Amino acid sequence: MMHENPIKRRPSRRIYVGNVPIGDGAPIAVQSMTNTETTDVEATVRQVQAIAAAGADIVRVSVPTMDAAEAFKFIKQQSPVPLVADIHFDYRIALKVAEYGVDCLRINPGNIGNEQRIRAVVDAARDRNIPIRIGVNGGSLEKDLQEKYGEPTPAALVESAMRHVDILDRLNFQDFKVSVKASDVFLAVDSYRLLAKQIEQPLHLGITEAGGLRSGSVKSSIGLGMLLAEGIGDTLRISLAADPVEEVKVGFDILKSLRIRSRGINFIACPSCSRQEFDVINTVNALEQRLEDVTTAMDVSIIGCVVNGPGEALIAEIGLAGAKNKSGFYIGGERQKERLDNKDLVDQLERHIRARVKQLEAEQIPVKQA
Ligand code: SF4
Incomplete structure (x- = not known):
């Protein structure tokens, strides 16, 4: 007999990235991200397919320009799994990929610009049932928070995340998930623990810029292992300086080790x-x-x-x-x-x-x- 798995998942609100459920007891979704030029549709589609074949439930694609948004249209048409578009600042890109059927927007509402632009993006997401991921990163904390806290701390990361959460709250938009990633294991773990108490939305886990295949896998396993064992986390991405297919394999190995989800x-x-x-x-x-x-x-x-x-x-x-x-x-x-x-x-x-x-x-x- 197997020893009992003692993990009790943190209750959270359910969202859907395409047809993949996240939160509220859904299987923890494994994600990875392409590292091809998004404008190279053929190479990106090939990589999306390889990542999906390794078992990823969701793939994220960086969309830094309007040209990339146009390429995204064709990538989306050929993707076997839901796609998240990673967007920084430019609200027009968010509107474009929403039009092209994106399954989730990774964009921080506080960075979009004026109220009108924020509303345009949130309305587009609402109209099409597209969830948003708020992603805070220890390495890119706002200047005023850096000054207030002196260095990235769990309270600083969570305060940064809550600024974006509050904007969505004010606009009565609840279909989002949040990440508070850091490259330091303790900083990331404590930030997620703190955030888990403050919101009811699902959490996207990751140790950012974790490192190469071996050291990054170990660091991610320790950080995510601590959180997952406490029931925190609804979807995850392992960030490795390696082939994204390896990220998926490591993600499943972590879930397998904790007997949360198995594959293969x-x-x-x-x-x-x-x-x-x-x-x-x-x-x-x-x-x-x-x-x-x-x-x-x-x-x-x-x-x-x-x-x-x-x-x-x-x-x-x-x-x-x-x-x-x-x-x-x-x-x-x-x-x-x-x-x-x-x-x-x-x-x-x-x-x-x-x-x-x-x-x-x-x-x-x-x-x-x-
Ligand atoms: S390590 Fe393997 S081969 Fe060696 S004693 Fe243990 S079970 Fe046997």
């Missing part, structure tokens, strides 16, 4: 040692690569010897417990008569895992994963 195969593997009866590391790496296309959630345990092998195999869908020449093999927690030849494990395991996935999908057996 969750490998349980030992680090291996001199007791191993087959090459654990290469077997697991090869299987991870070969089975990237699997979306059905499933635990697979690959353990190098009988010390932990049988125990882990009992609580996985497919399990392997290393033994001399031929290893012990388990399906659905049951030991099979057939043992797998250690010389050819990757091919045999791939075959068995795919067969089990098919069977689970056909029978819709609740898989051994929370």
